[in-house]
Amino acid sequence: xxxxxxxxxxxxxxxxxxxxxxxxxxxxxxxxxxxxxxxxxxxxxxxxxxxxxxxxxxxxxxxxxxxxxxxxxxxxxxxxxxxxxxxxxxxxxxxxxxxxxxxxxxxxxxxxxxxxxxxxxxxxxxxxxxxxxxxxxxxxxxxxxxxxxxxxxxxxxxxxxxxxxxxxxxxxxxxxxxxxxxxxxxxxxxxxxxxxxxxxxxxxxxxxxxxxxxxx
Numbered sequence: 001x002x003x004x005x006x007x008x009x010x011x012x013x014x015x016x017x018x019x020x021x022x023x024x025x026x027x028x029x030x031x032x033x034x035x036x037x038x039x040x041x042x043x044x045x046x047x048x049x050x051x052x053x054x055x056x057x058x059x060x061x062x063x064x065x066x067x068x069x070x071x072x073x074x075x076x077x078x079x080x081x082x083x084x085x086x087x088x089x090x091x092x093x094x095x096x097x098x099x100x101x102x103x104x105x106x107x108x109x110x111x112x113x114x115x116x117x118x119x120x121x122x123x124x125x126x127x128x129x130x131x132x133x134x135x136x137x138x139x140x141x142x143x144x145x146x147x148x149x150x151x152x153x154x155x156x157x158x159x160x161x162x163x164x165x166x167x168x169x170x171x172x173x174x175x176x177x178x179x180x181x182x183x184x185x186x187x188x189x190x191x192x193x194x195x196x197x198x199x200x201x202x203x204x205x206x207x208x209x210x211x212x213x214x215x216x
Contacts, residue, residue, distance in 0.1 A: 034072055037062040042083045046130040050080060051137045077143060080134075084150075087130045094119055095154075104170050105161040109184055110212050116188055117204035120195035129192040155185045172216050180215065187211045 040061045045053050055076055059066055073079040094115040102108035120128055131147055138144045159181035165171045191204050 032062075032064050032068065032072075037064060037072070038079075038082060038086060041079055042086055042130070043125060045080060045083050045134055046087070046128075047126040049136050049138070050134045050143050051139060077140065080143065081146075084131065084146075088150075091119060091125065092129070092131070099157075099161060105158070105165045106171065106212075106215060108161065109158070110208070113184075113187065113191075113208035113211055114205060116191055117201050117208050120192055120204060121199070121201040128196040129189075132189055132192045133196060151185065151189075155181050158184055175216050183214065184211070 040063070041058055044057060044061045048057070053076075055066060055069065058076070058079065059069055062069065064072075069079065073082060095112045098111040098115060099105070099108040102111055126133075131150060135144060135147045138147070159177045162171065162175070162180050163177040166173065166175050166177060187207065191199075191207055194204060194207070
């Protein structure tokens with residue numbers, strides 16, 4: 001799965017449709033657990049993607065009525081923006097940790113790929129990466145663009161780390177930082193899709209190991 005498979009860098013959140021309009025959040029005090037409801041929405045979007053998840057599906061999974069959803073979250077797009085932020089701070093945070101904690105970009109990326117294999121196939125939640133699977137057949141230009149910006153920001157962050165290691169002599173002077181970052185992102189996205197198709201952790205671990213052998 002992709003970093004977002006993860007999230008080496010911060011990026012724009014999905015813009016809510018009713019940004020700046022506070023009327024959607026007014027009403028009676030909530031009588032439900034907002035955090036628990038948000039977690040159910042996350043799992044549903046992760047399993048079905050943006051397009052195949054309806055408001056009726058969401059309210060059913062969250063155990064609330066449509067007026068409560070609109071009062072608490074705004075609308076479907078605003079709810080999805082919160083889901084994306086929650087995902088990046090929880091399930092997608094392994095990539096940020098790996099890149100921050102390892103001494104080199106190479107070591108961080110190797111760890112990130114192996115942890116992606118585990119995260120993408122964890123039986124405790126839907127397989128794959130929410131940021132990738134949610135973009136499939138997405139007909140909302142705003143949602144599609146926001147997800148694309150997150151993924152592209154991740155690639156730029158990888159490139160920056162690799163380029164810094166080249167400058168410091170930790171990677172060969174002739175290494176192509178942009179190509180290595182793009183390759184890594186492609187591997188992560190491919191791992192996510194393979195997980196959605198049923199690949200197990202062992203298969204993805206082999207992919208991660210093979211990917212690192214391509215490095216110069």
